[in-house]
Structure formats: C-alpha cells, structure tokens
Amino acid sequence: MKMFVVFLILVYVSQHVSAVDMYDGDQFVLLHCEFSTFEMDTPTVIWTRSDLSPSTVHQHQPEGDELKNQNQLYSGRTSMKPDALDTGDLSLNLTGLTLSDSGTYTCSVRDGFGFQKTVTDVHLQIKERFPSWAKALLVLLVLLLVAVGLLVHFRYYFMSGYQVDVDSGVESVQLPCKTTVHLPVDAKVEWTNSKDWKIHVYQNGSDQPGEQHNPYKGRTEMKRNLLKTGDLSLTLKYPTEEERGACSCTVYSREGNVLMKKVVMLQVKVSQVEVDSGVESVQLPCKTTVHLPEDVRVEWRLSLYENLRVHVYENGSDRPEEQYEDYEGRTEMKRDLLNTGDLSLILKYPADRDRDTYTCSVYSREGNILIKKDVKLQVKGYQVDVDSGVESVQLPCKTTVHLPVDAKVEWTNSEDKKVHVYQNGSDQPGEQHNHYKGRTEMKRNLLKTGDLSLTLKYPTEEERGACSCTVYSREGNVLMKKVVMLQVKDCQVKVEDGVESVQLPFRTTGDLPEDAKVWWKDSKNRTVHIYQNGFDQLEEQIQVYRNRTEIKDDLLQTGDLSLTLKHPTVRDTGTYACVIISTNIWRMKTVLLKIKKTTQDKDESGDVRNRSSSTDPTPLMAEQSV
Ligand SMILES: *[C@@H]1O[C@H](CO)[C@@H](O)[C@H](O)[C@H]1NC(C)=O
Numbered sequence: 001m002k003m004f005v006v007f008l009i010l011v012y013v014s015q016h017v018s019a020v021d022m023y024d025g026d027q028f029v030l031l032h033c034e035f036s037t038f039e040m041d042t043p044t045v046i047w048t049r050s051d052l053s054p055s056t057v058h059q060h061q062p063e064g065d066e067l068k069n070q071n072q073l074y075s076g077r078t079s080m081k082p083d084a085l086d087t088g089d090l091s092l093n094l095t096g097l098t099l100s101d102s103g104t105y106t107c108s109v110r111d112g113f114g115f116q117k118t119v120t121d122v123h124l125q126i127k128e129r130f131p132s133w134a135k136a137l138l139v140l141l142v143l144l145l146v147a148v149g150l151l152v153h154f155r156y157y158f159m160s161g162y163q164v165d166v167d168s169g170v171e172s173v174q175l176p177c178k179t180t181v182h183l184p185v186d187a188k189v190e191w192t193n194s195k196d197w198k199i200h201v202y203q204n205g206s207d208q209p210g211e212q213h214n215p216y217k218g219r220t221e222m223k224r225n226l227l228k229t230g231d232l233s234l235t236l237k238y239p240t241e242e243e244r245g246a247c248s249c250t251v252y253s254r255e256g257n258v259l260m261k262k263v264v265m266l267q268v269k270v271s272q273v274e275v276d277s278g279v280e281s282v283q284l285p286c287k288t289t290v291h292l293p294e295d296v297r298v299e300w301r302l303s304l305y306e307n308l309r310v311h312v313y314e315n316g317s318d319r320p321e322e323q324y325e326d327y328e329g330r331t332e333m334k335r336d337l338l339n340t341g342d343l344s345l346i347l348k349y350p351a352d353r354d355r356d357t358y359t360c361s362v363y364s365r366e367g368n369i370l371i372k373k374d375v376k377l378q379v380k381g382y383q384v385d386v387d388s389g390v391e392s393v394q395l396p397c398k399t400t401v402h403l404p405v406d407a408k409v410e411w412t413n414s415e416d417k418k419v420h421v422y423q424n425g426s427d428q429p430g431e432q433h434n435h436y437k438g439r440t441e442m443k444r445n446l447l448k449t450g451d452l453s454l455t456l457k458y459p460t461e462e463e464r465g466a467c468s469c470t471v472y473s474r475e476g477n478v479l480m481k482k483v484v485m486l487q488v489k490d491c492q493v494k495v496e497d498g499v500e501s502v503q504l505p506f507r508t509t510g511d512l513p514e515d516a517k518v519w520w521k522d523s524k525n526r527t528v529h530i531y532q533n534g535f536d537q538l539e540e541q542i543q544v545y546r547n548r549t550e551i552k553d554d555l556l557q558t559g560d561l562s563l564t565l566k567h568p569t570v571r572d573t574g575t576y577a578c579v580i581i582s583t584n585i586w587r588m589k590t591v592l593l594k595i596k597k598t599t600q601d602k603d604e605s606g607d608v609r610n611r612s613s614s615t616d617p618t619p620l621m622a623e624q625s626v
Pocket of ligand 1: 028030079093094095
C-alpha cells in the first residue's frame with residue numbers, strides 16, 4: 001500500500017516541468033525539485049542530463065553525495081542541501097554557469113527496491129549575456145574608437161603620407177612638409193632618413209649643419225621663416241638610389257616633445273645603359289647644369305664600393321693613380337667637362353664583368369657632395385651558333401679604334417689558352433695552343449682595317465665558350481677587348497634498332513695530305529676505326545666493332561670521312577669522334593648516335609634481330625627474338 005501511494009505521487013510529480021533562463025557567467029542557479037522521500041526506504045536522488053554520457057550530474061543518498069559516476073563537466077560545480085532527504089528539498093545548486101550547461105535536467109528518486117521515478121524536468125537555458133551581433137558591434141565600436149584615437153594621435157602620419165619620385169641624377173628634389181599647427185619660436189625641426197640619420201636640423205632660428213650626417217652636408221636647404229609659414233619642406237640636392245626610403249620631418253618642442261611628424265617616401269630611379277659585349281665603348285651619362293668651380297673633384301666609382309674608383313678627375317686633370325686597376329686605360333671623360341657640365345664616363349670594351357651600378361659624384365674643394373648620380377650598366381654577350389662539323393666559323397671582332405702598327409692581337413678561349421696570336425705584322429703560330437694549330441686564320445691588313453675577326457676551322461663542342469679578342473699596345477696595355485660566345489651544337493644521328501647500318505657523317509675539304517691519319521673513336525675513347533697510309537689499320541680496333549665498320553676508299557681525295565656502322569644496337573648509342581691528324585692538319589668532328597629500341601616484330605634479317613636480343617637482354621628484346 002505504501003508503495004502504491006509513492007507510485008501515485010511519483011506519477012503526479014513527473015508531470016511537472018519547469019524552465020529556467022540564466023546568463024553565461026552567472027554564479028549559480030538552483031534547479032528546483034521537491035519530493036518527500038521521508039517514507040521511502042534508502043532513497044537516492046539522482047540529477048541527470050540524458051543528452052550527456054555519463055548522464056549523472058549529481059547523486060545524493062542517505063550517506064551523502066555519491067559522485068563516482070558524475071559527468072566531468074560538473075565536477076566541483078554541484079551541491080545539494082545536506083538535509084535534502086529529510087526536508088524533501090532536492091534542489092540542485094549548480095555553480096559557474098556556462099553556455100554548455102543548457103539542457104534538460106531530470107531529478108529522479110530511487111528507492112531500495114530499485115523503483116525509480118522522475119520527479120521533475122528542468123529546462124535550463126543559459127543565454128549569452130550579449131548576443132554575438134551585439135558583441136561584434138561592441139568589438140567594432142572599440143576598434144573604431146582605437147582607430148580614431150590613433151588617427152588623432154598620429155594624424156600627421158596618416159594625413160600626409162606622401163611619395164616623391166625622381167630620377168637619379170636630378171639636380172634636386174623637394175620633400176614636402178607643411179603644417180597649419182602653430183609652432184613655437186623655439187621649436188626644433190629635424191629631417192631624418194629611414195636609418196634615422198639626420199638629413200637636416202633647424203633649431204634656434206637657423207640650420208645646424210654640425211648635427212647633419214656627413215653625406216648630406218652641403219646638399220640640403222630649408223625655407224626661410226619656416227616656423228612662421230609652417231612650410232618645413234626640404235630641398236635635397238642630387239638624391240641617389242641609396243637615399244630612397246622613408247624620410248621623416250619631425251617638430252619638437254623645447255622640452256623635446258613631438259609636436260608633429262610627417263613621413264615622405266623618396267623614390268629614386270636609376271638610369272640604365274644597355275650595350276652588347278664587344279662594342280668599342282659605352283657612355284655612362286652624367287650631366288649637370290650647375291656651374292662647377294675649377295677645383296672640383298669628379299669621381300666615378302662602383303656604387304657599392306667606396307674605394308673602387310673607376311675614374312677620378314681633379315683640378316682639371318685625370319688621376320689614373322687613384323683608379324682601380326681593372327679600369328686602367330679603359331676610361332675617358334669629355335674635354336671641357338667643367339664648362340659643358342657633361343661628366344659622362346666613356347668605358348671602353350665593356351664586357352660581362354663590367355655589369356654594375358656606377359656612381360658619378362662631384363665634390364667641392366671642402367669635400368661637400370655637389371652632384372651624385374647612379375647609372376646601371378648592362379652588358380649583353382655576343383653569341384655565334386654553329387653545328388659541330390661545319391667547315392669553319394667566324395668569330396667577329398671589329399674596331400674603329402686606330403691601332404698602332406706594333407699592336408699585338410690575341411684570341412684566347414675560355415680557359416685562357418691562346419687560339420691565335422698576331423704580332424709584328426704576322427701570325428705567331430709558335431705562341432698558339434697545339435689544339436688550334438692549322439685551324440685559325442685572321443684577315444690581311446687587320447690593324448689597318450680594324451677587322452680582327454677570327455676564322456676557326458672545324459670547331460668542336462669542346463671549344464664552345466667565351467672567346468676573347470684582345471689588342472695590346474707594345475707596352476702590354478689593353479687597347480681593346482671583345483668577347484664572343486661560341487656555341488657549337490652536337491651533330492646527331494637517330495636510327496631505330498634493327499636497321500642494317502648507320503652512317504656517322506663527316507665531310508671536310510678534299511685533297512687531304514697523303515699521310516693523314518683518320519681516327520674514329522667512341523665515347524669511351526676506344527678505337528672504332530683507323531685509316532692511315534692508304535689502308536684500314538684495325539689492330540687497335542676493339543672486338544665490339546670487329547667487321548662492323550667501313551669507310552670510303554677515296555676519303556682523302558673527296559674529304560668524305562663518314563663511317564658506316566653495321567648492325568647498330570641500342571648499346572652503340574653514344575658520342576663518336578673523328579679526328580684527322582697529319583703534320584699540318586688537325587680536324588675533328590663529333591657525332592651523337594642515338595639508337596631507339598623498336599617494337600616491330602617483322603624483320604627480314606633474322607641475324608640482326610638475334611644480335612639485338614643478345615646484346616640487349618631486356619624482356620622487351622627477349623620477346624622480340626621469339
Ligand atoms: C550555491 O552554491 C554557491 C557556491 O557554493 C553559494 O555561494 C550559493 O549561495 C549557493 N546557492 C544557494 C541558493 O544555496
């Protein structure tokens with residue numbers, strides 16, 4: 001009977017559902033649940049959330065709280081009144097509320113017999129104190145306030161960001177800086193560059209050149225009455241490429257507080273000169289309309305190297321003793337340069353290595369920079385392309401320079417070996433590297449015509465690279481130099497595996513000397529075929545080529561030195577070279593032979609296919625031989 005009553009009450013109470021709204025961050029909430037467990041046998045109160053696992057939020061029994069099965073989310077955050085089972089107030093105190101506590105909390109009771117009933121469901125809804133749109137709005141508002149604050153604080157920065165573009169070499173550039181702020185008479189104005197070096201300082205009513213960084217000395221100017229007018233613009237003379245970047249104009253109060261600051265971006269473009277390697281000379285422009293005093297010093301140097309002076313002019317004459325040795329005898333400046341203002345530098349025989357940025361600087365006697373200009377020099381190489389095996393190639397080298405009769409002309413290869421030497425009116429084969437003997441030729445009267453071009457016969461791939469044509473005076477000074485890139489392309493022969501024979505072509509001039517030795521070698525430098533004194537000399541021929549090579553009978557008369565290789569296989573792929581050697585002849589040609597595997601099954605020549613399969617044991621070939 002007692003059980004029945006309990007059951008009825010349980011049924012009634014289970015109808016009860018309540019809802020509670022709280023906010024994220026609230027300290028605690030009391031989830032109500034009332035049930036008289038007074039008459040129950042060893043009652044247990046369980047608070048659960050069925051959407052969690054484990055679902056237990058809190059459990060309380062006569063011995064006290066039983067939190068063994070409690071979900072970790074609620075660890076340390078739940079409590080019930082110690083006398084709950086006596087009073088029937090089974091409310092749960094949940095503390096430290098967060099959004100994830102939203103859910104339905106079920107309060108149930110269970111008796112010692114295992115009967116369990118739900119007393120109440122509490123829908124707990126934890127709301128965001130501020131909805132996300134409100135938060136977003138708040139963040140925006142804060143950001144806006146910060147931005148406005150920054151703008152007010154740095155208003156001169158933002159309101160006056162400014163870029164000035166000039167070419168390197170312009171006489172001067174004005175960096176604008178104007179203010180409507182009333183400036184006190186004892187204000188200090190400071191222009192600094194991106195490295196914080198002082199460009200110009202104005203204080204106590206006058207410029208302070210003593211505080212100025214050296215390179216800017218004598219090159220800056222500010223307006224009169226600048227504190228009254230508020231025009232703090234700076235005139236900078238001869239801005240250089242190195243000086244580009246952010247320049248700041250700052251006004252300080254007597255106490256050293258910043259009253260205003262403005263930044264101007266200075267952009268200095270460098271002028272560029274492009275020439276082909278091999279031209280006689282190039283002019284690096286530097287002109288001025290400034291009147292130059294008699295005692296100026298003009299200095300051309302490599303822009304990044306203070307000490308590498310390309311040309312120095314001082315007190316009306318050149319100073320070769322100050323010049324970097326690489327440029328000795330190769331530079332020239334205009335006559336009358338002080339009157340014309342044309343300080344351009346003439347650089348002779350510009351070559352690859354002369355690629356650089358050059359600076360033209362003019363200093364007053366006191367050492368102040370009057371002019372500074374950068375010029376970038378681009379030198380392009382000159383290239384001659386030929387196929388390997390051509391009869392000859394001409395490497396051009398012409399000059400309009402007047403060459404003395406005792407000049408020496410030297411052609412050298414990329415390894416500085418002498419290709420051809422001309423001196424005292426004739427070729428000097430004695431000075432020539434062996435490799436080039438009998439293969440070079442220069443024009444007649446070359447010193448008079450200035451055409452120093454070289455004819456090189458039978459150029460080979462090994463000879464490709466930079467060839468230099470240099471003219472020396474009797475004293476050994478370089479009068480001119482020109483570089484030609486020689487590009488020799490491989491001769492290629494491609495055939496498919498299985499052909500009866502392949503020809504490696506080499507045609508040269510006919511009527512070769514009787515004693516000429518014709519020697520075909522493979523890429524491993526092994527003898528493929530030798531012909532000498534009217535006969536094939538096959539003692540040195542290696543086994544692989546036995547009975548597979550043939551050359552023409554009348555090769556010395558016709559100059560057709562081509563080699564026929566029979567039954568070529570993929571293993572024959574490689575570079576072959578043919579050299580003709582005699583007392584006064586040396587010629588060479590290389591041929592790249594490429595043999596492609598074929599998948600053709602049908603072939604009349606069973607021999608060839610069997611050979612193929614025996615020399616190339618790949619599965620593909622094995623299949624073919626079946
Ligand atoms: C709930 O628990 C917190 C923390 O222990 C306490 O401050 C708060 O007073 C309790 N609330 C009630 C209604 O007992």
